[in-house]
Amino acid sequence: MNKIYYTLLLLGSIFFTVSCVNDLDQYPNIETTSADVYTSVDNYKAVLGKIYVSYVITGQEKGGGNSDLNSNSGYDYMRCYFNMQVLGTDEAIYTWQEGDKMNGLTYLSWDANDVWVSDTYYRIYYTIALCNEFLRNAEEEHIEKFSESDREEIRRYRAEARFLRALSYYHALDLFRDIPFVTENDPVGSYLPPRYTADQVFEYIESELKEVETELLDRTTVEYGRASKEAAWALMARLYLNAEVYTGAARWTDCIDYCNKIIAAGYTLEDDYTKLFNAENDKRTNEIIYAFPVDATYTASWGATTYIICGAISNTSDSQLPADYGVESGWGSFRLRGSFPDLFSSGDGRALFYTEGQTKEVEVVDDQGYGYLSEKWTNLTDAGERPSNFSDFSVNTDFPVFRLSDVYLMLAEAVVKGGEGSSRGIALGYVNQLRERAFGDNSGNITDGQMTADFILDERARELYWECTRRTDLVRYGKFTTADYLWEWKGGVKEGKAVDSKYNIYPIPSTDLTANPNLWNENY
Numbered sequence: 001m002n003k004i005y006y007t008l009l010l011l012g013s014i015f016f017t018v019s020c021v022n023d024l025d026q027y028p029n030i031e032t033t034s035a036d037v038y039t040s041v042d043n044y045k046a047v048l049g050k051i052y053v054s055y056v057i058t059g060q061e062k063g064g065g066n067s068d069l070n071s072n073s074g075y076d077y078m079r080c081y082f083n084m085q086v087l088g089t090d091e092a093i094y095t096w097q098e099g100d101k102m103n104g105l106t107y108l109s110w111d112a113n114d115v116w117v118s119d120t121y122y123r124i125y126y127t128i129a130l131c132n133e134f135l136r137n138a139e140e141e142h143i144e145k146f147s148e149s150d151r152e153e154i155r156r157y158r159a160e161a162r163f164l165r166a167l168s169y170y171h172a173l174d175l176f177r178d179i180p181f182v183t184e185n186d187p188v189g190s191y192l193p194p195r196y197t198a199d200q201v202f203e204y205i206e207s208e209l210k211e212v213e214t215e216l217l218d219r220t221t222v223e224y225g226r227a228s229k230e231a232a233w234a235l236m237a238r239l240y241l242n243a244e245v246y247t248g249a250a251r252w253t254d255c256i257d258y259c260n261k262i263i264a265a266g267y268t269l270e271d272d273y274t275k276l277f278n279a280e281n282d283k284r285t286n287e288i289i290y291a292f293p294v295d296a297t298y299t300a301s302w303g304a305t306t307y308i309i310c311g312a313i314s315n316t317s318d319s320q321l322p323a324d325y326g327v328e329s330g331w332g333s334f335r336l337r338g339s340f341p342d343l344f345s346s347g348d349g350r351a352l353f354y355t356e357g358q359t360k361e362v363e364v365v366d367d368q369g370y371g372y373l374s375e376k377w378t379n380l381t382d383a384g385e386r387p388s389n390f391s392d393f394s395v396n397t398d399f400p401v402f403r404l405s406d407v408y409l410m411l412a413e414a415v416v417k418g419g420e421g422s423s424r425g426i427a428l429g430y431v432n433q434l435r436e437r438a439f440g441d442n443s444g445n446i447t448d449g450q451m452t453a454d455f456i457l458d459e460r461a462r463e464l465y466w467e468c469t470r471r472t473d474l475v476r477y478g479k480f481t482t483a484d485y486l487w488e489w490k491g492g493v494k495e496g497k498a499v500d501s502k503y504n505i506y507p508i509p510s511t512d513l514t515a516n517p518n519l520w521n522e523n524y
Helices: 041-053 077-086 103-107 115-136 148-176 198-212 229-241 243-247 252-264 273-277 304-311 404-416 424-439 453-464 470-476 510-515
Strands: 288-292 399-403
Touching: 041 115, 041 148, 077 115, 077 304, 077 470, 103 115, 115 148, 148 198, 148 229, 198 229, 198 243, 229 243, 229 252, 229 288, 229 399, 229 404, 243 470, 252 404, 273 399, 288 404, 304 399, 399 404, 404 424, 404 453, 424 453, 453 470
Parallel strands: none
Antiparallel strands: 288 399
């Protein structure tokens, strides 16, 4: 597999450490000086690779040893982000509540001291700090010593770093709204970042993506695992899809425009839905626009997609065998909440649930026997076997950040909600393409009259579950905290209940509020 991570020549010699929670501009601190590191194009690529892998690993050694960042849980960006986007919704419920401190996320009752909220926040800003450090050393004045061809290569790396920073700032915007803001242009030292409003962060991300989209490589020439211009378009479409939540102003037409750009780039749906989530899904570049690559040899960890796959396999069942999913063990971490399977109709091939010995309803939260188990993600090859580099605790399954299916559904929602630049007929065709793949024929197709906004929300759940979109979708529809849609254990009661609207946004951790007087939380 051709993955950028395999070329990181400097990972053994560059160490990034964090000494404190404030002054976000101060880290990463590099023991090897910048003058030693930024001496060749290969070295720039290695440091860029460090930014890419910051989403799926936590340190320099297998399993997260020699950690880059001290945190409460010690887990990676992807594991933290999955928890924040999935485990408070109808998509899943966590088993080990007390031991893993999941009560706040499970019941929508967190506060500014929640360990997972804090870890996610600092993981996001660690990646932003890596981007800023890279960009400081990739400015024109720093690369003028190189040949023109080398400078062009570094400029392209610079565009990728800006995309990755925009992606992390998007995560921060979506989760926290009004946030500290720092770039490579801010001073290094005792500098306290200002608080940017959601409007300001939105405008920054939008402008960054518009600038870098012309500098990124096309999908046909980009190296696998690296960001293409189509990835920037997909992030832009998602930004516009949620614009009304972030800024108060809907941008449906802009969302459609960027969806159309992606569709025109030549992507096609993968015939087999399950192959999008297996150990060889790096081959699915026909549909997957951008992914976080994960590899059992080079990015072995307890997080990322290892967490998603092993976490969904029971460790008490006599009939569900981890080997059937290409892994050594099941962790029994999470199951589906009872209302979620009800979103699927008979014949929908996306309903990949293990039900033997499991009740559908979750009567008891900390008992693995309650709630169906998801079989959507596996560590199996296309041939149904374990990968050749099988590891006892890591997988080869990449995490699709953006897929063509998501683009089809974003366009359909934007059309239904009044955006221009496409039509209901075109949108209906895209939705039915997804349903024909799911059902194997046109028996699941819908009519124009059935294509409502609520139908699109449910279809997003069916198509994209456990891909870290559900919380954002429910917030956009006004259903995450309200009584408009209840699911098991929402608000801490079996039948579900509405919670305070403040839980549509996570709080900035109290540690950063103490360190930076520019910051504060609304309603917490």
